[in-house]
Structures are given as structure tokens and as C-alpha cells.
Amino acid sequence: QSKEYAEPEWYADIWLVVIWLVYFALYLRTLARRHEPHIYVANWYYMAFILVVAMLHIVNNLALPVSLRVAESFPIWSGVQDAMVQWWYGHNAVAFFLTAGFLGMLYYFLPVRSGRPIWSYRLSILSFWGIVFFYIWVGSHHLHYTALPYWVQTLGMTFSVMLLVPSWASAGNAIATLNGAWHKVRDDATLRFMFVAAVFYGLSTFEGSFMAIRPVNSLSHYTDWTVAHVHSGTLGWVAMIVFGAIYTLVPQLSGREAMAWPRAVEWHFWLAVGGTLVYIISMWNAGITQGLMWRTYDQHGALSYSFLQSVEAMAPYYLLRALGGAMILTGAVICALNCRATMRATPMTAEGADRPLGVQPAE
Incomplete structure (x- = not known):
């Protein structure tokens, strides 16, 4: 479709939805069979990862097929609206595919490997809701200095800066979990991988918020x-x-x-x-x-x-x-x-x- 991050034509898009729904059904069935009544925050991130990616994929790929015989279609969005929906999809694909699911991994494997409980369970939940709410609004920062209305660009920039708070809350929560286990970080390369991951998560989220600021974006874009x-x-x-x-x-x-x-x-x-x-x-x-x-x-x-x-x-x-x-x-x-x-x-x-x-x- 000549769209960044969204190349498949309509028949492949439908097949991807079917596969994703099967994946979602397997996930829900696994949760339903659990013996532990409490749902740990890692599963909150996995659930957001599955649900929001499905929503993004469906909305961004809404299209009208030319015919059932021709593998070609036209998106229902046009012009700057298409660009705005595309980057709403594109940046949130990063947010919920490459962030939410992997934060779920961090919140599970880091405490397991370090032998330490998560530093603040309450903070993990607050950062979850902060990330889910703030991330969904930031895609328009990819469209600074374009035909997109100025107020929409400013909205994306503002929420991008605000996103730093829940992102650093997660990174800080992970690093604070290692208090009392730094000797394990020194001796265990596996745990060191997880520690470096948390550090890079904090650094890359700071950089993203910084690059979303309009004057910085004018240099970096x-x-x-x-x-x-x-x-x-x-x-x-x-x-x-x-x-x-x-x-x-x-x-x-x-x-x-x-x-x-x-x-x-x-x-x-x-x-x-x-x-x-x-x-x-x-x-x-x-x-x-x-x-x-x-x-x-x-x-x-x-x-x-x-x-x-x-x-x-x-x-x-x-x-x-x-x-x-x-x-x-x-x-x-x-x-x-x-x-x-x-x-x-x-x-x-x-x-x-x-x-x-x-x-x-x-x-």
C-alpha cells in the first residue's frame, strides 16, 4: 500500500487479524486456567500489547478493495488525514509492540532472576496507566512542520514530554528492584542484560521526548x-x-x-x-x-x-x-x-x- 509500517494489501491484512484473534483467544484461555487469583502487572502489559496492536492494525488498514480478483485497494483515509492515522499507528506500534510487551517481560524476569520482589508494585500499575494513556496521543510529533494542523503537532509534542514520567517510573522501578542484589548483577551476565535493558529504556525514552520538541525536531528529522x-x-x-x-x-x-x-x-x-x-x-x-x-x-x-x-x-x-x-x-x-x-x-x-x-x- 506504499505506507510505512503497513505494506500488506487487504487480503493479507484480514489474515493478520484472524491470526491475531487466535493469539488473543489462546492468551485469554491461558489466563482463565490460572490457579493464582491475582493478575500480576506483567500480564497487564501483555493484554495492552495484544488489544492495542489489534486496534491500530484494523484502523490504519481500513481500505476499499478494487475487486476480489485484483490484489489492490485504496485506503479510506486521504491526504493529511492518512498521514496522521499512519503515524498514530506507526508510533503506537512501537509503544505497544516494542514497549508494552517487553515491559511485561522486564517486570517478570528481572525479579525472578535477581531474587528480589519488584521495588514498588503500586508504581508499576501507575506507570502502566500513564504509558497507556500518554503514548496513544504522541504519534503526531512525527509530522512537525507539515500540513498537519499546528495544534495537533503541539498536542503530540506535549504528550511526548509528559510520557517521560511513566517511562522513567518503569525504568527506575526496575533499577531500584536490584537494590540488595548488585553483587548478582556483577557476577551474572544474564541479570546484567536485564539491567542494561532498563538503563537503555530510560535513555531512549528520554531521547524520544527530547526529539519530539519542535526546535530539536527541526534538526533531527x-x-x-x-x-x-x-x-x-x-x-x-x-x-x-x-x-x-x-x-x-x-x-x-x-x-x-x-x-x-x-x-x-x-x-x-x-x-x-x-x-x-x-x-x-x-x-x-x-x-x-x-x-x-x-x-x-x-x-x-x-x-x-x-x-x-x-x-x-x-x-x-x-x-x-x-x-x-x-x-x-x-x-x-x-x-x-x-x-x-x-x-x-x-x-x-x-x-x-x-x-x-x-x-x-x-x-
């Missing part, structure tokens, strides 16, 4: 600074909590006390952190360089640099970007091989295999 911001979230936050969850789950599901190659987990951690830093710092520099070159004028009021010159200036930054990406990829391959070795290894005794998730053997 359409540049690789946006690429840096997105990847500080996906590589630094989402990927780190995923790796932490994998290294917690795989030994338990394989009936083992730990990963088959513990040193490989350490190697993976440093490759992932180092690669992410190289990647996003190079893209930060690239984006700011682009923004400054595009707005530099000479004494006659003409642009000082051509667009081609700004592209050529990116060469060293893109080389560093490739290096950072290679480091991250190498770590992911090590993780996959380590998981394979762990699942193929001889399991421990039945007594150890029955140990609840996250409970470590006695010294």
Missing part, C-alpha cells in the same frame, strides 16, 4: 539521529531484555542449572553492549552532522553543502555502523549456538528439573 534513537530502543532495550529472558528460560526448559557455555554468555553481553554503543553513537554523530550540513548557508543565502556532500560525509559513520552491527550479529550467533548446545546437553536430575523458574540451587 529525516536524519540518522532518528535511526540512532530507534536502535537505542530496539538494540539496547528490546534485544537486551529478550536475551536476558532467553538465558533464563532455556536452561529451565532444558532441565539444566545453567547454560552449557557460561563464558559465552559473558562474551555475548560485551559484544551486544559494545556493538550497540558503537552503532548508536556513530548514528548520533551522522544525524547531527546531516542536520547541520542541511541548514548551513553561505553569505549569499545559498546552501553551503550539496546533498551529495552530506552523503559523502557519512562514510566513516556508516563504516562504524557496520562494525557495531557485526558485533551485535556475532553475539546473537553465539547465543543461538549456546542455546543449541544447552538443549542438546544431558539434563540434570528430575529433582533439579522440577525447581521453580528462577530458584537457584543451594550453595
Whole structure:
């Protein structure tokens, strides 16, 4: 459909809705069969993730098929309304696909791995409702300096800044949970993945709120600074909590006390952190360089640099970007091989295999 983040045609959109409804039914059925009457806040995030992504997908992809024989359709939205709905969808896909679901993972796996209860359960609920309410309004900050009405742009900018409060509440809640368990963070690379994820979540949400401010956006928009911001979230936050969850789950599901190659987990951690830093710092520099070159004028009021010159200036930054990406990829391959070795290894005794998730053997 030539829409960013929403390429599938109408027949694929319908099939995606069917798949998602089946997923939702499985999730509800799992909740219904629980023995614990209380629903922990991690499940609140999973529920929001499923429901809101479904709503976003349906509304953004409302279209009129040309015919049943032709795989082509026209969106019911047009012009600036289409752009506004698209970014309402696009930014909230990040909010509820790449944030809510992974916050659910953080709120579950971090206390399990650290052996500490969440620092403030009440704060986790308050931050949940703050994120759910504020995030849904911020998509228009992608459309600063466009034909979108000025008040809608300002609304998106304002809610983006306000979003910093519940976002940092979640990041701070996670870090405060580790009080009394910092020795485990030092010694356990899996827990370190989760700690770094919480730190990057706090950093990337601050950066997002900062970039939504109109004067900052005038420099950052359409540049690789946006690429840096997105990847500080996906590589630094989402990927780190995923790796932490994998290294917690795989030994338990394989009936083992730990990963088959513990040193490989350490190697993976440093490759992932180092690669992410190289990647996003190079893209930060690239984006700011682009923004400054595009707005530099000479004494006659003409642009000082051509667009081609700004592209050529990116060469060293893109080389560093490739290096950072290679480091991250190498770590992911090590993780996959380590998981394979762990699942193929001889399991421990039945007594150890029955140990609840996250409970470590006695010294």
C-alpha cells in the first residue's frame, strides 16, 4: 500500500487479524486456567500489547478493495488525514509492540532472576496507566512542520514530554528492584542484560521526548539521529531484555542449572553492549552532522553543502555502523549456538528439573 509500517494489501491484512484473534483467544484461555487469583502487572502489559496492536492494525488498514480478483485497494483515509492515522499507528506500534510487551517481560524476569520482589508494585500499575494513556496521543510529533494542523503537532509534542514520567517510573522501578542484589548483577551476565535493558529504556525514552520538541525536531528529522534513537530502543532495550529472558528460560526448559557455555554468555553481553554503543553513537554523530550540513548557508543565502556532500560525509559513520552491527550479529550467533548446545546437553536430575523458574540451587 506504499505506507510505512503497513505494506500488506487487504487480503493479507484480514489474515493478520484472524491470526491475531487466535493469539488473543489462546492468551485469554491461558489466563482463565490460572490457579493464582491475582493478575500480576506483567500480564497487564501483555493484554495492552495484544488489544492495542489489534486496534491500530484494523484502523490504519481500513481500505476499499478494487475487486476480489485484483490484489489492490485504496485506503479510506486521504491526504493529511492518512498521514496522521499512519503515524498514530506507526508510533503506537512501537509503544505497544516494542514497549508494552517487553515491559511485561522486564517486570517478570528481572525479579525472578535477581531474587528480589519488584521495588514498588503500586508504581508499576501507575506507570502502566500513564504509558497507556500518554503514548496513544504522541504519534503526531512525527509530522512537525507539515500540513498537519499546528495544534495537533503541539498536542503530540506535549504528550511526548509528559510520557517521560511513566517511562522513567518503569525504568527506575526496575533499577531500584536490584537494590540488595548488585553483587548478582556483577557476577551474572544474564541479570546484567536485564539491567542494561532498563538503563537503555530510560535513555531512549528520554531521547524520544527530547526529539519530539519542535526546535530539536527541526534538526533531527529525516536524519540518522532518528535511526540512532530507534536502535537505542530496539538494540539496547528490546534485544537486551529478550536475551536476558532467553538465558533464563532455556536452561529451565532444558532441565539444566545453567547454560552449557557460561563464558559465552559473558562474551555475548560485551559484544551486544559494545556493538550497540558503537552503532548508536556513530548514528548520533551522522544525524547531527546531516542536520547541520542541511541548514548551513553561505553569505549569499545559498546552501553551503550539496546533498551529495552530506552523503559523502557519512562514510566513516556508516563504516562504524557496520562494525557495531557485526558485533551485535556475532553475539546473537553465539547465543543461538549456546542455546543449541544447552538443549542438546544431558539434563540434570528430575529433582533439579522440577525447581521453580528462577530458584537457584543451594550453595
